[in-house]
Amino acid sequence: MMSESLFYRLQRFVKLSLSYLVLTAVALSCLFPLWWMFVSALKTKISVFKDMSLWPAQQHWENFYYAWTKGGFGQYFLNSLFYTVVVVTAIVLFSSLAAYAFSRLEFPFKNFFYILLIASMMIPIPGAFIALFVLLKMLGLVNTRIGYILPQINMGLPFAIFLLKTFFDKLPRDLEDAARIDGCSRLGIWLHVALPLARPALAVVIIFNTLMVWNEYLLAMLILQDKAKMPLPRGLMVFQGVHLVDYPLLMAGMTITVVPVIIVYLLMQRHIIKGITAGALTGQ
Amino acid sequence: MKRLIISAGIFMSFLPFLLISGCSLSPKNKINADPSKTVVMWHWLTDKEDALNELAREYYEKTGVYVKMEVFAPSEAYNQKIIASAQTNTLPEIYGILGSKRDFANFVKAGHVLKLDSYMEKNNQEWKGRFFPEALKSVSFVSGNEFGVESGIYGVPIDVINIQYIYNKKIFREAGLDPQNPPQTLDEFLAAVEAVKKAGYQGLVSGFSEPWLIDCMASNFAWNIMGEEKMIATYRGDVPYTDPDWIKVFSIIERMARAGVFASGVVIKSNKDAELEFALEKDAFAFNGSWAVHVYKDMNPEIEIGIILPPKVSNANPRGVWGGAGTWFAVNAKSDKSQMAVEFLNWLTQKEQQVRLAKETLSIPAVRGCLESVPEELKGFLSGMKYVYHPRNFPVQEDSVVVEAFDKGLQSIITGEKTAKQVAEEVQKVKARQMEKKRQKQNNTAS
Numbered sequence: 001m002m003s004e005s006l007f008y009r010l011q012r013f014v015k016l017s018l019s020y021l022v023l024t025a026v027a028l029s030c031l032f033p034l035w036w037m038f039v040s041a042l043k044t045k046i047s048v049f050k051d052m053s054l055w056p057a058q059q060h061w062e063n064f065y066y067a068w069t070k071g072g073f074g075q076y077f078l079n080s081l082f083y084t085v086v087v088v089t090a091i092v093l094f095s096s097l098a099a100y101a102f103s104r105l106e107f108p109f110k111n112f113f114y115i116l117l118i119a120s121m122m123i124p125i126p127g128a129f130i131a132l133f134v135l136l137k138m139l140g141l142v143n144t145r146i147g148y149i150l151p152q153i154n155m156g157l158p159f160a161i162f163l164l165k166t167f168f169d170k171l172p173r174d175l176e177d178a179a180r181i182d183g184c185s186r187l188g189i190w191l192h193v194a195l196p197l198a199r200p201a202l203a204v205v206i207i208f209n210t211l212m213v214w215n216e217y218l219l220a221m222l223i224l225q226d227k228a229k230m231p232l233p234r235g236l237m238v239f240q241g242v243h244l245v246d247y248p249l250l251m252a253g254m255t256i257t258v259v260p261v262i263i264v265y266l267l268m269q270r271h272i273i274k275g276i277t278a279g280a281l282t283g284q
Numbered sequence: 285m286k287r288l289i290i291s292a293g294i295f296m297s298f299l300p301f302l303l304i305s306g307c308s309l310s311p312k313n314k315i316n317a318d319p320s321k322t323v324v325m326w327h328w329l330t331d332k333e334d335a336l337n338e339l340a341r342e343y344y345e346k347t348g349v350y351v352k353m354e355v356f357a358p359s360e361a362y363n364q365k366i367i368a369s370a371q372t373n374t375l376p377e378i379y380g381i382l383g384s385k386r387d388f389a390n391f392v393k394a395g396h397v398l399k400l401d402s403y404m405e406k407n408n409q410e411w412k413g414r415f416f417p418e419a420l421k422s423v424s425f426v427s428g429n430e431f432g433v434e435s436g437i438y439g440v441p442i443d444v445i446n447i448q449y450i451y452n453k454k455i456f457r458e459a460g461l462d463p464q465n466p467p468q469t470l471d472e473f474l475a476a477v478e479a480v481k482k483a484g485y486q487g488l489v490s491g492f493s494e495p496w497l498i499d500c501m502a503s504n505f506a507w508n509i510m511g512e513e514k515m516i517a518t519y520r521g522d523v524p525y526t527d528p529d530w531i532k533v534f535s536i537i538e539r540m541a542r543a544g545v546f547a548s549g550v551v552i553k554s555n556k557d558a559e560l561e562f563a564l565e566k567d568a569f570a571f572n573g574s575w576a577v578h579v580y581k582d583m584n585p586e587i588e589i590g591i592i593l594p595p596k597v598s599n600a601n602p603r604g605v606w607g608g609a610g611t612w613f614a615v616n617a618k619s620d621k622s623q624m625a626v627e628f629l630n631w632l633t634q635k636e637q638q639v640r641l642a643k644e645t646l647s648i649p650a651v652r653g654c655l656e657s658v659p660e661e662l663k664g665f666l667s668g669m670k671y672v673y674h675p676r677n678f679p680v681q682e683d684s685v686v687v688e689a690f691d692k693g694l695q696s697i698i699t700g701e702k703t704a705k706q707v708a709e710e711v712q713k714v715k716a717r718q719m720e721k722k723r724q725k726q727n728n729t730a731s
Contacts, residue, residue, distance in 0.1 A: 045582065045583070046583070046584060046585070049560060049563070049564060049583055049584075050564070126364075129364055129368065130364070130367060130368045130371060133368035133369075133371075133372060134368070134371060134372055137372040137374060142372075142374065217361075218361050218364075221356050221361045221362070221364075221365055222361070222364060222365055222368060225354055227354070227355075237330055237355070237357045237358070238330060238333070239330075240330060240357065240358070241329070241330045241331025241332075242328070242329060242330070242331055242357075242359065242575075243331065243575045243576075243578060243579050244331045244578060244579060244582050
């Protein structure tokens with residue numbers, strides 16, 4: 001009896017140890033590039049190619065200052081912050097309204113519009129760049145902030161609607177019925193019942209779109225011309241020449257760029273895990 | 285909720301700093317120019333951005349015309365931008381066109397590029413006469429060209445490039461070689477490689493995973509062995525790749541491979557990787573372009589480099605160096621400020637400005653007569669300009685499928701998979717097939 005218990009305890013220990021080993025390896029492989037980026041930011045142009053240590057003997061913290069000033073990060077940072085807040089807010093607002101309508105309301109051609117929307121996810125955005133530019137030119141929106149914001153909202157909407165509709169479909173209707181009996185309007189139910197319940201899915205929408213907008217550069221290049229309107233990745237381009245790359249400053253710039261995204265992720269972490277485990281991503 | 289309040293608090297404490305740094309542009313960057321005297325120039329040259337901005341500022345102070353530089357990088361994204369802008373007629377006054385000569389021809393035919401002959405030929409061809417002829421060829425179309433473009437000059441080169449052999453002087457000294465007398469012939473080159481290998485270094489590194497580089501190395505030998513006319517005759521289909529001269533070209537690469545000239549893994553190395561390897565002083569030789577001077581110095585300021593022409597393999601023709609215009613700009617023919625744009629480019633390609641650009645960006649001036657004024661490291665590349673040619677400037681271009689077979693064949697010689705003769709036969713087979721396809725297409729069109 002005693003030996004059997006020991007056997008099971010040992011078996012559990014081995015299983016757990018293996019799991020932790022695998023998870024540690026995965027975690028390390030995910031964190032290592034970030035660490036390498038940070039460490040490279042502390043090296044010089046020469047030592048970055050020669051010093052392969054995980055912590056340089058001499059740390060050049062001033063690289064962060066140079067990256068910030070040389071890359072003009074102050075202005076770009078504010079621009080990116082503005083674009084991200086506006087685009088993500090608009091996507092959350094419009095997608096949650098549309099997803100709720102697709103999930104709960106009956107209207108003509110509902111399925112047709114939904115399939116059309118989902119089909120637009122299949123179009124690779126860079127393939128549509130030139131057509132988009134022509135359209136924006138006709139609308140007089142080239143080199144305007146709104147001309148940069150609108151296509152990004154458009155890009156983010158299909159996936160967000162798909163995700164939220166799947167989530168709303170799974171929500172029990174009883175709560176909404178109860179709210180309706182209490183005199184709540186459709187819009188009131190969306191705001192007071194559906195949205196709070198969909199917090200995990202909304203967290204996924206927020207984090208995905210924050211990442212998309214924060215890192216976006218190609219569209220900005222196409223639509224914007226004034227340096228003053230460019231987003232943060234434009235600052236990183238200063239360090240990447242046609243032939244030369246200033247790796248320490250580039251890495252310092254990338255570290256600065258990554259910080260806000262990590263903050264958003266940490267804030268949403270609890271919800272995003274719920275969103276994924278609740279089947280928000282799998283659509284089950 | 286508590287977490288949200290803390291995060292908001294942290295953010296709010298950073299906000300004033302962000303606003304101050306974000307909203308304050310240094311006055312150095314601000315020029316309040318008259319819009320009617322403002323010309324816009326688009327480029328992708330992030331590493332030349334500061335130098336060009338400084339020159340534009342100087343030009344503004346001198347003439348009152350402000351050239352507003354706008355950088356769009358990387359080059360692939362820049363390319364998309366100019367295509368989209370051309371389709372909507374929103375190109376700036378000055379812009380560069382990337383891509384093949386066919387792309388350039390399309391821009392010209394669509395009326396987006398100003399023909400510059402009348403400006404270049406003013407004052408007894410003063411402007412035209414400044415440039416290296418090969419640099420101008422890169423931005424010109426000859427009469428009867430295959431693209432159907434009216435002959436003339438359609439661009440202004442601001443620097444030139446050429447590709448030569450670069451050697452490490454320190455490794456030369458360690459191997460008992462004289463850095464002042466680098467090898468000139470193939471035999472001398474092979475002997476030098478043997479010596480550096482004995483000293484524990486690798487021979488020659490290059491980014492041969494990028495086929496154009498290996499193509500360029502072989503083309504230089506072809507130029508030396510058979511000359512321009514025979515190369516053109518081959519592209520036209522009059523001389524086969526199984527001709528003894530072409531077999532000699534392939535055999536030289538084979539001989540170099542057998543002698544262990546190439547660094548390990550050379551055919552899977554990108555040029556960036558090869559540049560890093562040479563900068564870290566693992567190899568005695570590199571086959572690379574003039575831009576590499578800046579790259580090596582940036583990665584390793586201690587490196588001592590020398591430049592040599594491609595090893596001489598024949599006395600029949602002069603040695604050839606692959607090169608031509610590096611960066612060049614076109615003027616928008618549809619802009620009402622095209623005259624101002626032309627004047628700025630004329631000023632930018634005066635010797636004084638060219639030398640400044642060379643010093644600040646370590647690029648080779650597009651104009652002649654700068655040898656004494658450029659940095660020491662550039663002199664080898666600059667004096668190599670008299671040997672420069674570029675297959676893109678030939679009246680006949682080789683079929684891209686044949687070029688691919690040629691480059692892949694060279695790679696397989698280096699890896700030892702195929703012999704020179706086998707590759708020559710294979711390339712010729714592809715050439716014959718492509719010629720036949722072309723003939724059939726012409727017959728179909730005629731009927």
